[in-house]
Structures are given as structure tokens and as C-alpha cells.
Amino acid sequence: MLFIGLLVYLPLGENAGPAGASSGGALSPFSPGLREHPGGKGASSPASIRPGPHPRIAIVVDDLGYEPARDAAWLQFPEKITFAVIPFGPSSRKIAKSAHERGFSVLLHVPMEPDGQVNDGTSGFRLRRGMSGAEMEELFSRMLQDVPFAVGASNHMGSAFTADPEAMSLYTAMLKEKGLFLLDSVTTGRSVAVASALRAGIPAAKRDLFLDVDPDPEVMRRRWAEALSLAKEKGFAVLLCHGRADTLQVIQRFLPDLDAEGIRAVTLAELLSGSG
Numbered sequence: 001m002l003f004i005g006l007l008v009y010l011p012l013g014e015n016a017g018p019a020g021a022s023s024g025g026a027l028s029p030f031s032p033g034l035r036e037h038p039g040g041k042g043a044s045s046p047a048s049i050r051p052g053p054h055p056r057i058a059i060v061v062d063d064l065g066y067e068p069a070r071d072a073a074w075l076q077f078p079e080k081i082t083f084a085v086i087p088f089g090p091s092s093r094k095i096a097k098s099a100h101e102r103g104f105s106v107l108l109h110v111p112m113e114p115d116g117q118v119n120d121g122t123s124g125f126r127l128r129r130g131m132s133g134a135e136m137e138e139l140f141s142r143m144l145q146d147v148p149f150a151v152g153a154s155n156h157m158g159s160a161f162t163a164d165p166e167a168m169s170l171y172t173a174m175l176k177e178k179g180l181f182l183l184d185s186v187t188t189g190r191s192v193a194v195a196s197a198l199r200a201g202i203p204a205a206k207r208d209l210f211l212d213v214d215p216d217p218e219v220m221r222r223r224w225a226e227a228l229s230l231a232k233e234k235g236f237a238v239l240l241c242h243g244r245a246d247t248l249q250v251i252q253r254f255l256p257d258l259d260a261e262g263i264r265a266v267t268l269a270e271l272l273s274g275s276g
């Protein structure tokens, strides 16, 4: 059952600083910039998903749905991964369906109100602070219809929204009603997403690291090594990356490390349910 493995996370203001990335270049239509994706290492959780017999890593690929050819390349990924799909893109529906058929987890990657202004193509359909429950429900349901087979939801940007207890309380109540779990992308150290999810009684996880805020392969290698260490240290790690072609190429070169280190790649649903 999904409720077995709850990840308790107390936001302590981590990740609020700059990521140290050398390039904030727009590598995808959904590169919201460093402020919304502070990369780097997340603080380790004070409590965790129940450890399994072997360390596990959940790799979540963000911002899919808008570049059909590029997105489809991720379907060939040789290990289990999770697809976070932004709705209303030319390939949102198709990539969600294909990922599900391939045995991957699908997340609805929900555009949420950032801090300040970010122009990335989602401005017409972001969840915003101050929305009523009904407004949120209407927009979210349309998004969910466009990303079939979603078993959970993660935030695309959302530094303002995820830090707002009232908005998050409405949001997590809605996730509960729809039977979805929550992944906090942790775009701000002030996020109350996981705390709110746990209060609502839904399974929740937070990303530990971002692989590719800096597209330099050497930096990605270091982040990858950190993710593997973390997985061994606490039993699991949640690694986010973007659905870019360069990331796909680089991460595939790292995969032999998993066998070598005895770490199993699992979908986020498997991680949260303790299976896999």
C-alpha cells in the first residue's frame, strides 16, 4: 500500500541559496531559471521511506510533454524512471500513455505560481495562491485529463505556491480526493508541500538532488555521485533531472554505477509503496 512509506520532511530553509550553476541558459521551453530550480543537494530528511533490502534511487524526468521527439527518446531508458509531464503540450498525452505502457511511473507536473515573474509558456495554466478550491479543482482536473495514468503530482516551479500553507492545504486535499501522491520538487526552502501532504494523509516525497541544473557533464557526474552516496546512506534518493537530450546522453553513461554499487532504480510509485 502506498501509505507504508511516508517521508517526513521538515522544511528547514535549505536550498534557498543559489545553485552555483554556471549557466542558467534556456535549454528547454521550461527552464524556469535558477531561482525556481535551486539545484544542489537537498538537506537529508529527518525521517524517511522505510528502507528496503537494498538502496534505491528514483530518477524523475521533469518537463516532458512539449518536444515529442526529444521526449520519446526517454522511453528507451534502460532503467526504471518516472516521467513528470506538463499538460497541454503536443506530446503530453502520448508520452504519458507510452511511459505507462513501458512500466514507468507518470506524474502530472503541475505548473504553479513562482516567485516573481517567469515566462515559460505555462503562465496560462498555473495554480495560483488565492484560487478557490473550485477554481483549483477545475484547472487541475483539465490538466489531469491531459496526462493520463498519472499516479502522483509534482510542482513545476511553484516557489510562491508551495510556500503558502492555505493554497497547499487546498491542493493536497484535492490530491487525496483524486488518489494521487505528492512529489515536492523543492524549488524553495520555504516549501510546506510535504508537511501539507502528510497532514492530508497522502504519501509524499521530496527531491533530494537536481542532476542537471548545470549542464556541465562533470558537474552532473558529481551530483550523480552525491545521489548514490545518499541512497546508500539513507536507503533511497530521489533524483530530478530535465528531459533534455544532453542529460539523457550523460546519465546513461552513469548507469553502470548502479549495479556496481548495488543500488536499484525504481519508479517513484515503487519507492513510496516499498515495492521494487
Ligand SMILES: [Zn+2]
Pocket: 030, 062, 063, 109, 155, 156, 157
Ligand atoms: Zn518543471
